[in-house]
Ligand SMILES: [Zn+2]
């Protein structure tokens with residue numbers, strides 16, 4: 001067993017605190033990673049506070065993990081000790097269903113779906129070796145910890161030219177916005193609006209701008225208007241200012257909503273072109289405010305999209321490295337994590353907190 005130190009919550013109402021636990025020794029296909037940096041995703045907060053009503057405690061969050069390989073199992077062929085690697089939202093899938101076979105394991109239709117990096121049930125995925133839960137606890141523990149052990153097929157390579165702390169948010173925020181931009185065929189010359197300008201929204205902007213897209217940002221925070229323009233937005237408006245939105249009617253090939261809480265999408269549907277889609281990536285609640293008389297008259301869609309595949313995650317890491325894209329990060333000490341959660345909830349992060357795991361001590 002591998003002695004591990006992490007930060008986790010013991011109940012929905014408790015603060016994250018230091019805890020010690022053990023991880024399994026690597027199976028032949030596993031990579032052992034000493035964690036260097038972990039991004040703070042809004043999902044971490046939803047999960048820790050049981051806002052999705054499925055949290056198992058203790059809960060050690062973290063799914064934007066960057067670190068160094070310290071050990072590999074005998075069957076590992078793509079990684080060796082010392083490699084800089086990343087782990088995102090998934091650490092296993094069934095490997096046998098149609099989505100898994102076609103490289104879209106984020107839509108795994110196996111009996112347990114894909115295994116989440118944290119708060120995933122400790123039921124072995126059907127394709128995994130062993131066939132029993134040997135972890136001695138009921139759920140997976142994530143990257144707010146000193147060590148993670150992950151099958152190599154779910155480990156990403158961090159390309160040269162990408163700083164490890166900058167790579168972390170790409171593993172969730174980056175791929176979650178990259179995947180729909182590509183799936184909906186967005187490219188050079190297209191117009192995209194981004195609703196919500198936080199961790200996901202600012203990554204969406206940077207990625208789309210590098211793809212040659214004309215991007216408009218819709219935010220509720222006045223000070224972010226100029227920040228969005230400085231990051232390459234063609235225009236930025238206050239999302240609740242109806243007068244600003246009127247001239248944008250029928251303007252966009254795609255709208256990405258990155259707002260992390262339940263929200264009305266109705267006001268934004270008018271901004272879509274015919275045949276265009278509004279894709280909600282920031283929230284998994286019921287989508288309010290969808291008037292099909294508006295959609296039907298212009299053959300528009302409201303859609304969802306869930307993170308991205310492992311292949312897409314590698315693609316977006318490589319794209320960021322070759323285009324000089326890095327998220328705006330603020331490095332924090334793990335001891336300040338509870339305050340950081342509060343600041344994220346208050347919309348005060350600019351734009352992603354990344355925990356320096358050397359501060360675990
Ligand atoms: Zn996330």
Ligand SMILES: [Zn+2]
Nearest residue numbers: 094097100108
């Ligand atoms: Zn599957």
